[in-house]
Amino acid sequence: MNERNGLHYALTALIISLLVGALAMLASQPTSDQAHLAPTEAPAAGLQSLAELDGKAPARRALDIQTWQTAEGSKVLFVAAPELPMLDLRVTFAAGSSHDGDQPGLAMLTNAMLNEGIAGKDVTAIAEGFENLGAAFGNGAYRDMAIASLRTLSAPAQRIPALELFTEVIGRPTFPADSLARIQNQMLAGFEQQKQNPGKLAALRLFENLYGTHPYAHPSDGDAQSVPGIDVQALQAFHQKAYSACNAVIALVGDLSRSEAEAIAEQVSRALPEGPALPKVAQPETPEPGQQHIEFPSAQTTLFLAQLGVDRQDPDYPALYLGNQILGGGGFGTRLMEEVREKRGLAYGVYSSFSPMQARGPFMINLQTRAELSEGTLQLVQDILRQYLAEGPTQKELDDAKRETAGSFPMTTASNADIVGQLGAIGFYDLPLTQLEDFMAQVQAQTVESVKAAMQKHLSAQAMLIVTAGPTVAQKELPPPTDKPAALPAGVPEH
Template identity: 70%
Template sequence: MSDRSAPRYTLFGLALIAAVVGAALLLARPAQSDNASKPAPAARPANSLQSLAELDGKAPSRRQLNIQHWNTAEGARVLFVEARELPMFDLRLTFAAGSSQDGATQGLATLTNAMLNEGVAGKDVTAIAEGFEGLGADFGNGAYRDMAVASLRSLSATDKREPALKLFTEVVGQPTFPEDALKRIKNQLLAGFEYEKQNPGKIGGKALFANLYGNHPYAHPSDGTAQSIPGITLQQLRDFHGKAYTAGNAVIALVGDLSRSEAEAIAAQVSAGLPKGPALAKPAQPAEPKPGITHIDFPTKQTHLMLAELGIDRTDPDWPALSLGNQILGGGAFGTRLMSEVREKRGLTYGVYSAFSPMQVRGPFMINLQTRAELSEATLKLVQDILTDYLKTGPSQQELDDAKRELAGSFPLSNASNSSIVGQLGAIGFYNLPLTWIEDFMQQSQALTVEQVKAAMNKHLAADKLVIVTVGPKVAQQPLPAPTDKNTAQPLGVPEH
């Protein structure tokens, strides 16, 4: 799973594509109107707001995305959407340079990405930050399991755009990796590892991925470990940058107040400033893990319950059906199967959620919650029973209709900002999806039947294949309270922070 935790240094973290992989949950096609015979409304500015009265039960209008694409001379793939509403643009570079490329040096990808903006020729980290700030520009970066990213938001006026792009190109393509910065960031990572020892959620998450993925590159934490980080050298960072931050390993996404010729010039400038080299191979598919329960003793009043099994990769044709099926099971907020049975009827938790995270190769399907320690075993069995029943019966027609309606209604939010669009473009390019993927996803989702959703969920999930990690104290167990049709006023568990 792409590690969503942003680096804990002088970096702007990027919340990716939920990201990258969760963006599909927000993409929808507006409902078709049957008002063709009614008089056309008066013309309105393209970027003006619509009132609720104007909507009159219809889905809000959406921005039309005309995705243009080409390759640079050095081999970078470019995706561009012209958006003239605001005098600015967003640029995102996505590299196959995540922790799955670490090899035997865990944390190498994270450290390399963290060091990008620590120094370039003639500028240290402070001068770089002041350079972007003085131009009204924002720089961001982050490293995850599948990918590493670097982003720029800048005004589109030439006097601001050109120096911002020059600095961005130097930061991403020609970092100097100063030794004092490496020591500082290593210390920050090591301090973070110490803090995580007091966080049962972090402890459980690391154990879950280790059990789920075994010897696969996805098994180890994106940030590395307390044992691996101290020994990483400057030369290793330079070598990793030279092979993983190449133009041939990059996707360039551009959205904003630019013409096609300006976008081509920007992409060419950025691409030419990167090291030369080919794309890196994606990881091999993981082996099936051994199901079972691992308990980690931890002194707390709550027990964290984490259930997982291997899901799908990003190009699997069943993704629309699985996305919608998971939305009904536990992917939304209130009203899902899991929230209804575990929180609303029994008050066992503040929140229980399920998610598919499709990646370059099979990402995880996970269910997460925490509950009172003395109810943990019975709560775990309840969650397993809910999954078993859902796979056996599938969703109801009403549940499917509601999920489709919610998906369609959320569509305007998915392309309401340039930053959300540039994230979608980065995902389309990185995972080599069709340019029509957004529309395809919505058309396929809205056409799904109950039986198709049920078949897809059963094809990829099985209740007896779960890898389970629990983190909490060993205490005498109690039976669950009886369910009630009324929402519980106060969950029994107290969330921990």
């Protein structure tokens, strides 16, 4: 389920007035010690204009991250943020679909059912309980992790009852059978809809081929065969095992003292089941390259190219991140966008990405193009990748990517919600507390040769797994590159 971040409407006027007062305080906060960004720039006294920046990165919030462990074994990360009278709390569990075992969809269903019932309250009463306090509950499950979050006013009158309800929801859910049946039916309807989505079908096949028997191979939400067999007892057993205090990272950001944060972390930790942390996911085996096609009646063909990338601990990730921004991760201006869309009008968009996870995540290129040009477009993308890996980026491409990365970096801590998400990731992946500053410093220190070497080390144009989905039609030659393509890009991707 997606996070629900809206606050109660009755608080809107209060929050707006507080935000107006807080903006001036936020703008005057000193920047963190980042010599790679702005070594001589003094803290801004107000809102910064683009002219004043003069090519330098805008200021970002300095984070004093405090960490400790609860008596029950939960890791805690806390940032005091007195600028707003709010508390953002996120609990991250090693309870993603990689722990489904032989029941794909178990982790997602367990997480989705957390707020469906507790002793004395059904799903409606729980929702009304948070709403009446002006609080918001959020949850979600992914391949590596599952999360539960709370946003509430930090004043005790709202915070205390909101926390009591939150801890009951994540620590003692009742998993009512009628709610389980309803959600299972919704999921089964979603699986039927997936059959009409060539992009989804291709992505599912790609992960199967890329990961084989590894836990990342199956989709996080399971499938039509596995989901109906998951019962209340399975949910209870998974919750007892995967939602234990030792398997949790608690992140807090808000208007709290250290002692208040410690008390909240203990309250959350005590509410969780007892038990050890689950073992980390093993690394996958490298698959053989190959190509598969899924026949699908549509005007466009979906193309996926992928191979195993890196895990979140890999020291080459900063270089790979920057290299990918130049290849296809940075939107317009990337090599893939320039050659495929801008010069030939073959696709609405074409993107590449590294997705580092607890184990090696995928490197992926994806696009949709006109069916009669799909083979030529695939060959073009392969040629672009091959040339890029052989030659590396230009100095201008590298400089532009560094500048864009530095410019967007403050957005990673622009709000308390952003910060609590960063803390959750830092704690879950066992990254250093200085990870945000370290990462930017490492990115800015990259050279043409270091990026080229990292991309060549981890990627090979000959090692790609390819999955396509679309109709089998007679192929046409690609139009030549031009500054003004005769054909417009293919339309918005089909769904």
